[in-house]
Amino acid sequence: MTAPSPVLARAEALLLTDRPQEALAELSRLPADEAVEVPATLLRCAALGQLDRWSEVVEAASAGLAAAGPHPDLLWHLGRAEHRLGRPQVAERALLDGLAQAPHDVDLLCTYADVCAANGQVDKAAKLVERAAAVEPEAPIVYATRIQVAYNRGDDRAAERISREFVAAHPENPAAHALLGGTSAARGRLDTAYEGYRQAAASRPTEQAFAESALELRIARHPLMLPIRPVLRFGPLKVWLGVILVVFGLRAAGLPTISAVLGLLWLLLCVYSWIVPPLVRRWLRRNWH
């Protein structure tokens, strides 16, 4: 094999510094025969993927596969793009074709796990990501997929724990901070969540998803949401049972007036927590764009 062309090396460097648009421009300067080879196609797919141009990823990966024959990395790009486009069965086909050639490929295993998790097969997703974790436990995609699978299973505690491990292993990775933000928010730890999003948005200000999460968190931290914070922090069930116990305990202790006032206040808070959050969300969203 010859040394990689300087064009490819430049395109790769641009990709690594989050400049996919310039990487694409660089790739377009390749001669026609080199442009359809696997290395160039992989870089093009990665750049288009960073730009969320998924249907073009499908085109590029398919062209590369037609030229080079089945290749696990190209099949991974194809499968991931089809998954993002909402065609899970096509995605599954591509990813399984890739896994037939490279059964221990961490990217293929994790993306297939993600497809399964998004289609209600969380148990299979967990097994797939376990297998990826046995191969490369420290890979960012393995952490991210384990967190997503745990969250989709409803296991917030595990999701938060794995997020902490992710941040500890990759403190420079913005996705790690964003995931810690998301899983902390799910457990009502709004300050940790804010810190996570802040770090993620600071290290990658162009990422739409981080900005979106930061907005969700701004909603949760809005002053009008302050009365609902205990419910977010401790979960509704504990707060409810606590209030019920206090209200009926006060009555049993011979303080019916205080008990009635407390019950009424709680009732008002419930109505408040039903009506105000959607309004705050709508209000902040409208003023955000």
Place this chain on the structure above:
Amino acid sequence: MQDELFSPTIQERPAPGRPPWRPESILYPAVFGGPLAAATLGVLNGRRLGLAGHRLLVVGAAGLVGFGGRLAVSAAVDGNSAVRLAGMVTGALVWLAVLFFQRAPFRVYSYRGGEPASLVGPGFAAGIGFGVLEAVLILVLVR
């Protein structure tokens, strides 16, 4: 070697029906309306989430057991506050059963970009309607 994990299992998605409610939100009508309100909303929401029939049956049965418990308390204890407390506690317990079955499917639904439907209207309807129904049944049956 044929690897079981590597065989295709993704099904064609069923045509999107009515969007589900957020299962966590059912706690409110459950506590105010009692176990029957919780179970009814739970079963309806389970159908929207495409849950298997036996899970819906468990939720429905939990609602009936919860209401049975409330009836037993009402028969055993004098005083309205115990009857109300029993309705709140059994309602919350039935909601726990609803949450147990519906939390993960709802997260999968939102992970695919689905938005929850608003529970405000149905929640008030179920909370008030079943709350009154349970009160009438308690009056007729055990008081």
